[in-house]
Amino acid sequence: MKIGYLGPKNSFTYRAACESFLNEEMVPFGSIPLCIQALVAGDIQRAVVPNENSLEGSVHATIDTLFRQKELIIEQEVILPINHQLLTIQSGQPISKIISHPQALAQCAEFLQHNFPDVPIEAVASTTAAAVFVAEHPAEPVAAIASKEAAHAYGLFIQEKNIQDTTSNQTRFWILQKDTNESSVFHDKATKATIYVTLPTNRPGSLHQILAAFGWRGIDLSKIESRPLKTSLGEYFFVIDLVLNQPWALVENALEEIRMLNCNVHLLGSYAVKKIGEGNEREENQSLRGC
Amino acid sequence: MKIGYLGPKNSFTYRAACESFLNEEMVPFGSIPLCIQALVAGDIQRAVVPNENSLEGSVHATIDTLFRQKELIIEQEVILPINHQLLTIQSGQPISKIISHPQALAQCAEFLQHNFPDVPIEAVASTTAAAVFVAEHPAEPVAAIASKEAAHAYGLFIQEKNIQDTTSNQTRFWILQKDTNESSVFHDKATKATIYVTLPTNRPGSLHQILAAFGWRGIDLSKIESRPLKTSLGEYFFVIDLVLNQPWALVENALEEIRMLNCNVHLLGSYAVKKIGEGNEREENQSLRGC
Numbered sequence: 351m352k353i354g355y356l357g358p359k360n361s362f363t364y365r366a367a368c369e370s371f372l373n374e375e376m377v378p379f380g381s382i383p384l385c386i387q388a389l390v391a392g393d394i395q396r397a398v399v400p401n402e403n404s405l406e407g408s409v410h411a412t413i414d415t416l417f418r419q420k421e422l423i424i425e426q427e428v429i430l431p432i433n434h435q436l437l438t439i440q441s442g443q444p445i446s447k448i449i450s451h452p453q454a455l456a457q458c459a460e461f462l463q464h465n466f467p468d469v470p471i472e473a474v475a476s477t478t479a480a481a482v483f484v485a486e487h488p489a490e491p492v493a494a495i496a497s498k499e500a501a502h503a504y505g506l507f508i509q510e511k512n513i514q515d516t517t518s519n520q521t522r523f524w525i526l527q528k529d530t531n532e533s534s535v536f537h538d539k540a541t542k543a544t545i546y547v548t549l550p551t552n553r554p555g556s557l558h559q560i561l562a563a564f565g566w567r568g569i570d571l572s573k574i575e576s577r578p579l580k581t582s583l584g585e586y587f588f589v590i591d592l593v594l595n596q597p598w599a600l601v602e603n604a605l606e607e608i609r610m611l612n613c614n615v616h617l618l619g620s621y622a623v624k625k626i627g628e629g630n631e632r633e634e635n636q637s638l639r640g641c
Numbered sequence: 642m643k644i645g646y647l648g649p650k651n652s653f654t655y656r657a658a659c660e661s662f663l664n665e666e667m668v669p670f671g672s673i674p675l676c677i678q679a680l681v682a683g684d685i686q687r688a689v690v691p692n693e694n695s696l697e698g699s700v701h702a703t704i705d706t707l708f709r710q711k712e713l714i715i716e717q718e719v720i721l722p723i724n725h726q727l728l729t730i731q732s733g734q735p736i737s738k739i740i741s742h743p744q745a746l747a748q749c750a751e752f753l754q755h756n757f758p759d760v761p762i763e764a765v766a767s768t769t770a771a772a773v774f775v776a777e778h779p780a781e782p783v784a785a786i787a788s789k790e791a792a793h794a795y796g797l798f799i800q801e802k803n804i805q806d807t808t809s810n811q812t813r814f815w816i817l818q819k820d821t822n823e824s825s826v827f828h829d830k831a832t833k834a835t836i837y838v839t840l841p842t843n844r845p846g847s848l849h850q851i852l853a854a855f856g857w858r859g860i861d862l863s864k865i866e867s868r869p870l871k872t873s874l875g876e877y878f879f880v881i882d883l884v885l886n887q888p889w890a891l892v893e894n895a896l897e898e899i900r901m902l903n904c905n906v907h908l909l910g911s912y913a914v915k916k917i918g919e920g921n922e923r924e925e926n927q928s929l930r931g932c
Binding site: 575 | 695696698701702743747750754766806811849855861864865866873
C-alpha cells in the first residue's frame with residue numbers, strides 16, 4: 351500500500367504517518383493539495399495531512415481542499431505532540447537569521463520576540479528544508495527551527511530545546527482514504543465525526559437552528575469554525591466536529607433535519623482518535639519503530 | 642498623529658491606511674503584533690492591520706493578538722480589493738522561481754498550479770520584499786507576486802495581470818485605537834460590532850445558548866469563528882461579528898445575558914465599514930491622494 355504524506359521525510363506529518371503504518375511505502379508530497387489530489391487520482395491508497403494545531407488552529411489548506419472533494423473520508427485522527435528546537439551547525443554559534451516553516455515560526459513567536467527581537471526571521475517551505483539549509487551552509491550564521499529528529503538526521507546542534515510557546519503544543523493529523531462504500535456508516539470505534547455545512551443563503555438564524563438540532567438531542571460539538579466560501583467576503587461554510595456521545599441514529603436524524611433546512615451537509619466520516627504519548631521515553635520508543 | 646501599519650511602504654495595508662488618513666505621519670511595522678504593541682505602548686495613535694481576506698479567511702495574528710489586549714477598540718473597518726500581479730524584471734523573461742508573501746501565494750494557488758506546476762514557490766516576508774528582490778537581482782529568473790503599485794514603485798514588468806483565484810478578492814482592515822472612554826458606547830454610524838466570547842468551561846450547549854440570545858432578539862450574526870485558546874487542543878474562544886440591525890440596547894441586553902451564563906465577553910467595538918471601489922479609475926484616483 352502507498353501512503354502519501356506532507357513531506358519531506360522526517361517532517362512531523364511523516365512521524366504521524368509512521369505511527370499508523372509500518373512496512374508500507376511512504377510517498378512524500380510537496381503540498382497538502384498535491385497529496386490529497388494524488389489520493390483522489392488513485393496514485394496512493396492513504397493520505398496523511400495535518401488538520402489542526404493547538405496554537406495556530408486549523409490548517410486551512412487541508413480544510414479548504416477537502417471541501418472541494420466529495421469522495422474522500424477520514425479514516426482516523428492521530429494527535430502528535432509538537433516540540434520545536436533551535437538548531438545551529440555547532441554549539442554557541444552566533445545567529446544572524448532564523449528560518450523555518452511559517453507555522454513553526456508562528457508557534458515559537460513569543461520565544462523569538464523575547465530572545466531574538468532584532469534577528470530577521472525568514473519563512474521557508476518546511477522545517478526540514480530549514481534544517482537542510484543550515485546543514486548545507488556551515489559558514490552562514492543561520493539557525494533553523496525544526497524537530498529533534500531533523501537535528502539527528504542532519505547532524506545539527508540543538509542550541510535551545512522545546513522553544514514552542516506552550517508545553518502542550520499538539521497537532522492533529524487526518525488519515526484519509528477513498529470512500530469505497532457508504533461513508534455515513536457508523537464505525538464501532540469512532541468517537542468523533544466531522545461535517546461540513548453550507549447554509550442555504552446568508553439566512554440569519556440558520557446557524558442557530560443547526561446547533562439546536564444537535565443541542566436538543568444532547569449531541570456535543572467539540573469544534574465549530576467558519577471558513578470563507580471564496581465567492582465573496584462574508585460568505586462562509588462551517589466545519590463542525592461532533593462528539594459521538596449519543597447513538598449514531600440520533601446523529602443521522604440531526605443531519606437529515608439540517609438537510610431539510612436546505613443546508614448542504616457533507617459527512618467527512620466518523621472515526622477514532624489516536625493520541626501519541628508526550629514523554630521523552632515514549633518518543634524514543636516511537637523513533638525505534640523503524641520508519 | 643502617528644499612524645502605524647503593517648509595512649513595508651506600498652503594502653496593501655499601507656493603501657488601506659492611506660484611505661483613512663491624509664497628511665499624517667505613517668509608521669511601518671514589521672509584524673502585526675509589533676504594530677499592535679506600539680499602539681498599546683502609546684508610540685502611535687492608530688494601528689491599521691488586516692483582519693480577514695475573502696479567500697484565506699481570518700488573519701490569525703490580528704485576531705489572536707487582540708484577544709490578549711483589553712484596552713484597544715476598533716474605530717473603523719476598511720475593505721480593499723486585492724489584485725495580485727506576476728512581476729518580472731522585463732517582458733517575456735523565463736521564470737524558474739516565484740516568490741511572495743504566504744497569503745498572496747495562497748490567494749493565487751490555483752493560478753500557480755495551473756500555469757507554473759513545476760516552478761518552485763518560495764515564501765518571503767511581504768509582497769513588497771518579493772518585488773524588491775526581483776528589482777535588485779535582474780540577472781536571476783525570479784518572478785514576484787505583488788501589487789500594481791509595487792510594480793510602479795520598483796520599475797517591474799507586469800507579466801500576468803490580476804492572477805488571484807477569484808475576481809472578488811478583498812481584504813478587511815481594522816483601524817485600531819486606544820479605548821479612552823467607554824468602548825461599549827454605540828456609535829451613530831456603526832453598522833457592525835465584533836465581540837470575543839470565551840465559554841465558561843467546555844460546557845456542551847453553551848454556544849447554542851449564546852446564539853439563542855442573539856437569535857430571539859433578531860440580531861444577525863455575520864461571522865462566527867473559533868480560535869484556539871492556546872492552552873490545549875480543543876479549547877477555543879469565539880470571534881463573533883454582529884450586524885447592528887436592531888437597537889443597541891438589545892445588543893447590550895444580549896451581551897449582559899451571555900455574561901450571566903458565565904461566559905467571558907469582550908466587546909472590541911461598534912464601528913462603520915468603508916468599502917473602497919474596485920474600478921481602475923477609482924484606483925488611479927486613490928493613488929493620487931498623495932500618500
